[in-house]
Amino acid sequence: MTVISTTTNPETLSLTLVAEFDADVERVWQVWEDPRQLERWWGPPGYPATFEKHEFTPGGEAGYYMTTPEGEKPRGWWRFTRIERPHRLELDDGFADENGSPVEEMGAGHVVVTLEDLAGRTRMTVLSTFDSEEQMTQMLEMGMEEGMKEAAGQIDSVLASHAHA
Amino acid sequence: MVVDQLDDTGIDRLFQALADPTRRDIVRRVTLGEYSVSGLAALYAMSFAAVQKHVAVLERASLVSKEKRGREQIVRGNHEGLQSVRRLLDEYEEIWRQRAARIADILAEEPKNN
Numbered sequence: 233m234t235v236i237s238t239t240t241n242p243e244t245l246s247l248t249l250v251a252e253f254d255a256d257v258e259r260v261w262q263v264w265e266d267p268r269q270l271e272r273w274w275g276p277p278g279y280p281a282t283f284e285k286h287e288f289t290p291g292g293e294a295g296y297y298m299t300t301p302e303g304e305k306p307r308g309w310w311r312f313t314r315i316e317r318p319h320r321l322e323l324d325d326g327f328a329d330e331n332g333s334p335v336e337e338m339g340a341g342h343v344v345v346t347l348e349d350l351a352g353r354t355r356m357t358v359l360s361t362f363d364s365e366e367q368m369t370q371m372l373e374m375g376m377e378e379g380m381k382e383a384a385g386q387i388d389s390v391l392a393s394h395a396h397a
Numbered sequence: 398m399v400v401d402q403l404d405d406t407g408i409d410r411l412f413q414a415l416a417d418p419t420r421r422d423i424v425r426r427v428t429l430g431e432y433s434v435s436g437l438a439a440l441y442a443m444s445f446a447a448v449q450k451h452v453a454v455l456e457r458a459s460l461v462s463k464e465k466r467g468r469e470q471i472v473r474g475n476h477e478g479l480q481s482v483r484r485l486l487d488e489y490e491e492i493w494r495q496r497a498a499r500i501a502d503i504l505a506e507e508p509k510n511n
Contacts, residue, residue: 234501235494240486245415247490251497255504263500273499276492356500358493362412 236355245362253354257347260354261318264288264345271296284332290315294323295332309334313342321345407459411478414458419443420451427461428474434463437472 236250253260263269267286275281275298285295294310307328314322326340334340341362348355415421419441426432426440438448452472455461459478464471 234497238490238494240483240490244421245412245486247486247493249490249493249497251500253501253504259504260500263503269503272503273496276495356497360489360493362416 247358247360249358249360251356251358252350253356255354256352257318257349257354260347260356264321265317267294288312288315295328305330307332319347410458411460414454414460417451417454419448420455423448423451423455423472424460424474424479427472428476428479431471431473433469433471435469 234251234253236252237248238250239248240246263273265288267283270286271281271283274296278301279298281296281298283294283296285293287293290312292312294312295307296310297305297307299305307330309326309328309332311324312321313324314320322342322344324340324342326334328334341360344357344359346357348357415424422441423432423437426437434449434452435445437452438445441448452461452463452470456463459475461472461478462475464473
């Protein structure tokens with residue numbers, strides 16, 4: 233099984249995905265580093281991604297568009313904020329206008345990818361948040377992590393009982 | 398609010414509403430029990446008006462509902478609103494699950510010499 237676990241938290245607008253692959257860390261790193269491989273998996277079937285720019289260095293930017301079945305080309309941008317080959321990659325991402333410029337009012341998300349060696353296999357963890365890392369860090373420092381987890385569990389049970397009502 | 402028919406404006410509102418730590422804290426509290434606006438205002442180092450504004454943003458995003466009771470305005474969590482956030486995250490989760498599956502497919506191909 234490729235995907236080991238996924239966790240979503242509606243209050244932090246975050247998703248954590250853990251997946252394991254039958255390939256070594258160097259090989260898995262390539263699917264992020266090489267834009268030709270990246271565009272084969274980034275977009276869903278029928279919405280291929282084309283990376284026109286892929287500056288894979290800290291501070292570098294990437295620009296891509298997806299082609300929809302209707303022929304539209306929605307654009308996105310990335311900014312690589314941290315690259316530690318081949319174990320860690322961080323980037324900000326967001327929507328871009330037709331010239332590829334970030335649409336500021338749409339905000340930015342943040343993605344942290346870590347690759348761990350499991351004796352020749354690779355565990356990839358993707359943490360994606362729809363918020364700034366600063367805010368998240370601030371919250372953790374305020375000691376709210378546990379409270380958040382608890383609240384999320386309670387929201388789930390509230391929602392579950394609500395659904396049956 | 399019909400959660401199945403959230404349009405783009407509704408989605409933007411939801412995400413913007415939750416992109417603030419104070420508003421997330423308000424949502425967390427009022428989901429567990431109702432609060433008056435003044436009760437909430439006492440919890441944060443900001444003015445009553447500022448807290449009222451946060452509540453208004455959450456109300457527009459259908460994450461909380463507000464009701465006048467005597468002199469107080471009572472705020473409580475709107476479960477449908479929270480459920481639509483979860484639904485959006487579930488969709489996003491599915492996107493990433495599929496991406497991981499496609500990566501596995503690429504890795505399963507004949508090793509390339511780079």
